[in-house]
Amino acid sequence: MLSVDVTRRVGDFTLQAAFETAGRLTALFGASGSGKTTLVNLIAGLVRPDSGRITVDGRTLTDTSSRIVLPASRRRIGYVFQDARLFPHLTVAQNLRYGRFFAPRGERYAEFDTVVELLGIGPLLGRRPERLSGGEKQRVAIGRALLASPRLILMDEPLASLDEARKSEILPYVERLRDEAAIPIVYVSHSVAEVSRLATDVVVMREGEVAAAGPASAILSRLDLLPADEMGEGGAVLDMRVSGHDQVFGVSRLRSAVGEILVPRIAANLGTTIRVRLRARDVMVATEKPVGLSAQNVLAGTLAELEPVTDNLFDARVDCAGEIIVARITKLSAVRLQLELGQRVFVVVKTVSVGPTGSTAAGS
Amino acid sequence: MTDWIGLGPDEWSAVKLSLRIAFWATLASLPFGILVALVLARGRFPGRILLDGLVHLPLIMPPVVTGYLLLLSFGAKGPAGVFFADYLGITFSFRWTGAALACAVMGFPLMVRAIRLSLEAVDRKLEAAASTLGASRIWVFATVTLPLALPGILAGMILAFAKAMGEFGATITFVSNIPGETQTLPTAIYTFLQVPGGESAAIRLTVISIAISMAALIGSELLARRLARRMEGA
Numbered sequence: 001m002l003s004v005d006v007t008r009r010v011g012d013f014t015l016q017a018a019f020e021t022a023g024r025l026t027a028l029f030g031a032s033g034s035g036k037t038t039l040v041n042l043i044a045g046l047v048r049p050d051s052g053r054i055t056v057d058g059r060t061l062t063d064t065s066s067r068i069v070l071p072a073s074r075r076r077i078g079y080v081f082q083d084a085r086l087f088p089h090l091t092v093a094q095n096l097r098y099g100r101f102f103a104p105r106g107e108r109y110a111e112f113d114t115v116v117e118l119l120g121i122g123p124l125l126g127r128r129p130e131r132l133s134g135g136e137k138q139r140v141a142i143g144r145a146l147l148a149s150p151r152l153i154l155m156d157e158p159l160a161s162l163d164e165a166r167k168s169e170i171l172p173y174v175e176r177l178r179d180e181a182a183i184p185i186v187y188v189s190h191s192v193a194e195v196s197r198l199a200t201d202v203v204v205m206r207e208g209e210v211a212a213a214g215p216a217s218a219i220l221s222r223l224d225l226l227p228a229d230e231m232g233e234g235g236a237v238l239d240m241r242v243s244g245h246d247q248v249f250g251v252s253r254l255r256s257a258v259g260e261i262l263v264p265r266i267a268a269n270l271g272t273t274i275r276v277r278l279r280a281r282d283v284m285v286a287t288e289k290p291v292g293l294s295a296q297n298v299l300a301g302t303l304a305e306l307e308p309v310t311d312n313l314f315d316a317r318v319d320c321a322g323e324i325i326v327a328r329i330t331k332l333s334a335v336r337l338q339l340e341l342g343q344r345v346f347v348v349v350k351t352v353s354v355g356p357t358g359s360t361a362a363g364s
Numbered sequence: 365m366t367d368w369i370g371l372g373p374d375e376w377s378a379v380k381l382s383l384r385i386a387f388w389a390t391l392a393s394l395p396f397g398i399l400v401a402l403v404l405a406r407g408r409f410p411g412r413i414l415l416d417g418l419v420h421l422p423l424i425m426p427p428v429v430t431g432y433l434l435l436l437s438f439g440a441k442g443p444a445g446v447f448f449a450d451y452l453g454i455t456f457s458f459r460w461t462g463a464a465l466a467c468a469v470m471g472f473p474l475m476v477r478a479i480r481l482s483l484e485a486v487d488r489k490l491e492a493a494a495s496t497l498g499a500s501r502i503w504v505f506a507t508v509t510l511p512l513a514l515p516g517i518l519a520g521m522i523l524a525f526a527k528a529m530g531e532f533g534a535t536i537t538f539v540s541n542i543p544g545e546t547q548t549l550p551t552a553i554y555t556f557l558q559v560p561g562g563e564s565a566a567i568r569l570t571v572i573s574i575a576i577s578m579a580a581l582i583g584s585e586l587l588a589r590r591l592a593r594r595m596e597g598a
Contacts, residue, residue: 072495073504098497
């Protein structure tokens with residue numbers, strides 16, 4: 001459990017943030033300049049708050065009222081920086097072992113070989129950081145933080161400086177870390193795609209304040225919380241099980257309480273849980289079960305909320321067996337369909353994103 | 365054993381003495397050089413400019429003045445001289461140790477400058493990364509800052525060594541020119557030039573001092589290259 005309640009003023013900018021999270025991967029999410037990095041630096045102890053309290057699993061790291069501000073070196077909080085920050089004078093193996101050396105003997109839970117295997121960095125061990133690609137550097141940086149056996153790992157936009165291909169190289173490793181290592185992660189990002197794929201919990205930052213906090217599916221379907229330039233990326237996030245593959249048509253079936261949907265064939269074993277994203281702009285609403293439609297994915301539900309976004313746009317929030325699916329529709333449609341709350345409706349999904357690239361998820 | 369280059373005993377002792385003095389002057393001033401460079405590079409306190417000026421003073425003052433000030437403070441009756449003699453058993457006046465002190469003071473600004481520049485070039489972000497991995501400030505300095513500043517520290521040591529090999533004014537003022545005790549290469553060359561028929565000895569010592577300087581320069585260059593190669597990864 002991470003609990004934060006801090007204030008810090010720098011010039012005109014005031015960060016005043018309070019939230020609690022017990023998620024496996026909590027995304028700190030918001031536009032650039034919203035105070036995400038400052039918040040992470042406060043947790044790491046690289047920056048001092050003007051006032052406030054930070055605790056991790058009941059252990060106080062910062063409490064200005066009792067004048068406790070632990071130095072970064074005694075916090076046991078791993079930090080994966082956007083720019084990797086590997087030590088140039090050490091080899092990859094030496095970089096990895098750096099933090100392990102300082103961890104108290106009894107608390108070294110991370111095993112060197114396990115971490116190297118988890119991140120696939122075995123072939124890099126003898127090299128210098130200079131000779132690594134951007135993606136390899138980030139994997140080593142994650143390994144280095146992990147091997148210090150921290151109680152919490154902070155990742156500050158670890159993919160921001162990488163191209164799309166490198167991003168999809170790293171993402172599966174972050175997912176493995178989230179699912180296989182028992183350390184909570186705080187992940188800073190401004191990308192809805194990344195957050196949708198990775199986060200179990202989301203804290204939305206806006207102008208130095210926490211605009212919302214909660215489970216990922218609840219937050220990401222609230223399009224009004226997303227940064228303006230990323231709003232089109234927002235929508236429902238569902239965890240679904242792979243229930244079948246169709247070789248002939250090249251599709252995979254995904255199933256959860258909401259029903260079944262078809263996606264282009266993915267490389268995942270039957271029974272694996274896959275996170276899918278239904279962007280609000282890719283979802284339509286029908287009052288009767290549509291027939292003769294090229295879109296395959298139609299789910300039934302009841303209209304839970306109709307929220308005006310602009311003068312002529314509405315977000316229709318449809319409750320499908322407990323999960324909320326959002327559709328962005330025009331005011332004209334809403335009026336013509338005579339939509340009413342509690343009404344039985346069908347949602348038609350034009351495109352389903354599986355992972356940020358919209359195709360394959362972690363296959364290993 | 366010195367016949368092969370035809371050095372007389374006085375000449376040979378001047379060469380050995382110069383090397384010994386330069387070696388100790390460099391080594392003894394290194395910890396202070398790193399400390400002062402660190403304070404100047406990172407410190408934020410009133411009087412920093414004053415300290416900076418003080419360190420650089422020997423570079424711009426006439427060496428004779430520096431030597432005379434050393435004589436006043438570290439001489440047999442100077443306050444610092446008395447302190448060192450009474451509590452540490454080290455005397456400086458008219459001893460080779462005094463020559464080493466004079467050389468260290470004269471080379472100090474060069475050493476501090478080189479180390480300070482390389483310390484300023486160290487990426488503070490790497491130090492922050494080290495601290496999140498559990499390294500205390502002293503460990504961060506020893507395992508990140510110092511290794512990354514190593515090329516500059518080596519350069520500073522070479523500069524100080526070279527300066528010590530050539531120091532004349534402060535040395536001769538402070539500890540005079542005693543063969544076998546304080547007569548270094550430059551003062552020996554000067555002495556030989558003052559006596560009739562001493563020119564051939566002066567030329568031999570000149571050649572040796574050129575050779576030593578070149579060897580130091582080439583050595584430092586090779587070391588710097590090796591360091592640079594190591595950083596780039598091999």
